[in-house]
Amino acid sequence: MSQFSAGCLIFRLDVSFFGWMSHFSAGCLIFRLDVSLFSQLSKFSAGCLIFRLDVSFFGWMSHFSAGCLNFRLDVSFFGWMSHFLAGCLIFRLDVSFFGWMSHFSAGCLIFRLDVSFFGWMSHYFPSFLNFRLDVSFFGWMSHFLAGCLIFRLNVSFFGWMSHFSAGCLIFRLDVSFFGWMSHFSAGCLIIFPAFEIFGWMSHFSAGCLIIFPAF
Template identity: 55%
Template sequence: MSQFSAGCLIFFPAGLIFGWMSQFSAGCLIFFPVGLIFGWMSQFSAGCLIFFPAAGFGWMSQFSAGCLIFRLDVSICSWMCHFSSSWFHFGLVVSFFGWMSHFSAGCLTFFPAGLIFGWMSKFSAGCLIFYPAGLIFGWVSQFSAGCLICFPAGLIFGPMSQFSAGCLISCPAAGLIFGWMSQFSAGCLIFFPAGLIFGWMSLFFSSWFNFRLDVSIFGWMSQFLSSWFNFRLVVSFFGWMSQFSAGCLICFPAGLIFGWMSHFFSSWFNFRLDVSIFGWMSHFSAGCLIFRPAV
């Protein structure tokens, strides 16, 4: 979670057991271990680089320097990266062995995969889906459950429809501000809305529910993963983030000038408070107070 406080960036990542978190506040370094099983987190705040992987096999990295936000989430073999600089959105989603890339840069929303003339292959519910993709007025062909699916795609409001295993898939693929694309794949619904300023994407995948929502200005993302609930909410100014992970609640509220973060972890209370100019941090962990001033 990142926020701007008095013109400089305050960023609060967190983990559980063996992780750690570092931060720059008012030109000095504050380093304290945190943790999330085998996750770890490092960041440079008041610079430009913020990088923090976390969670079992999953991890998330983010660059936040006033305009660029990059998030990468991994769940076993799936991940999503997101560039948000108030006009550019790049989303990459993997389900088992598949992936999808999405460009939304003011006018272009590109859901088929690859760089320019790339391609996309994925395994979904035990069947192979292969997408060779074009650039602007490209096309997409795929094999799904042993049958060929070929459908054209437009530029801004171009629609695409397909037949897959006897059912019709209608995909208005690209929109300018509130563009979206929906698709049925092997009996499960995949729905990808995406826009310019308030762009978002929701996704249903086979045996579990996976929901991601991203907005560039007051961006936030909620996500359901397999057997546990994982919810992340990020807002740039008066942001906060709450997360359920493996049955424990993690709640991260953050203010503007006197930014703070409260963190609930299973059986103990974890509270961090950071201020940008005369930055300081109070930390309650397992019933003991850790106070670190930074000027």
């Protein structure tokens, strides 16, 4: 099974091992098991069992994951793909320019080109080339990014989603409050609105407004 995306041919092989669904992509074999528990859809990936329940409310698509119910509505406006998430309407338009994949989001046009080099997955982002290789080590999911190998393990503790990255265990809980997206990380609750100002992406974090260009 191969897919051609933005001028890049990506090979993918889906195989099955005793009820497991694995895919071999870019030289890395990733095991994934999709099971159903009382109408819940869970996936067992890289040693971590994540429960997810997808339900629908009057055209809304919501998913219940790790104890948090997130509502999401996908609608289309004249070729635009927008999603309504937690009280905030975000417009997104995906277009293609000569093998480039770009997305137009909230007044900012971002170009992205995905290419593959001998099992490496790289993306070309505004004038600089980033190489990324995803590999798996005994239930760990690591990615090799720009000469640095970062290990990451996603596990779940009683509704918490934590990630183990580079020897440090960080707990994170994502919740939403009336259009605000907050995350609870390492004992500190950070609430911030994510919005864009004339192509700039800003986030309000811990009482400080940080504005930066999104590219």
